[in-house]
Amino acid sequence: SAGKIIDFCKVPSGNLIDSPNYFKSVKCNFKTGSNNGFQLRHNSVILVAGMRHSGSTALFNTIRLGLEKSGHNFVSGYSEHDFLSSKVRNSGRIGLIKTHEFRDDVLAMADVIFTTRRDLRDTVASAVRREFPLLKKMGTATEYAKYNRSLYDMWESYSDFEFVYENFINNPLDLVKQVIEFLGLDQSH
Numbered sequence: 442s443a444g445k446i447i448d449f450c451k452v453p454s455g456n457l458i459d460s461p462n463y464f465k466s467v468k469c470n471f472k473t474g475s476n477n478g479f480q481l482r483h484n485s486v487i488l489v490a491g492m493r494h495s496g497s498t499a500l501f502n503t504i505r506l507g508l509e510k511s512g513h514n515f516v517s518g519y520s521e522h523d524f525l526s527s528k529v530r531n532s533g534r535i536g537l538i539k540t541h542e543f544r545d546d547v548l549a550m551a552d553v554i555f556t557t558r559r560d561l562r563d564t565v566a567s568a569v570r571r572e573f574p575l576l577k578k579m580g581t582a583t584e585y586a587k588y589n590r591s592l593y594d595m596w597e598s599y600s601d602f603e604f605v606y607e608n609f610i611n612n613p614l615d616l617v618k619q620v621i622e623f624l625g626l627d628q629s630h
Contacts, residue, residue: 479553479601481625483514486529486536488551490596492589493541493575494567495559496606501539503617504555504624508535511627520547543595555620556596559606561586 489501501517508515516532518525520540529536529550540547548554565586568576579585597603602623609616 485552491556494564495557497557507626556600
């Protein structure tokens with residue numbers, strides 16, 4: 442059965458990207474307390490994908506530390522490094538990959554996909570604060586927000602677990618526990 446329906450984000454009226462067609466409610470595949478049948482194996486590939494500035498690094502490190510503390514043998518890295526795909530494929534170990542842009546080679550390797558989501562206004566604000574080069578290259582905050590939303594849209598239908606940045610900020614321990622439980626990692630450490 443389908444997951445719950447959530448509101449993606451609210452954009453102040455008058456914004457160029459404020460339209461019922463652009464911002465829609467989306468389905469979350471993750472149901473609290475269920476990992477949709479995922480079973481972590483010695484060669485599973487875990488993918489963290491989605492929007493920029495949405496907690497993907499925090500999620501990646503949460504999973505990485507959970508794997509470490511549980512004593513799993515794994516290899517991890519960012520999809521931008523071309524060597525990573527072959528390293529994961531040939532390692533016989535758990536692979537943990539982080540990406541933003543859609544890559545079909547990385548998608549094909551993934552056994553489970555975590556996506557990240559954050560209010561678009563906050564992703565843009567974060568990019569501005571950090572003087573993010575891609576924001577400058579895109580030219581306007583609106584174009585960057587559209588780009589970031591497109592990253593979310595590309596990955597959302599593949600998501601097994603959606604990590605919502607605002608939930609992480611408001612209740613980090615609960616969300617970390619959900620991630621650890623979803624993966625079936627040892628919580629005794």
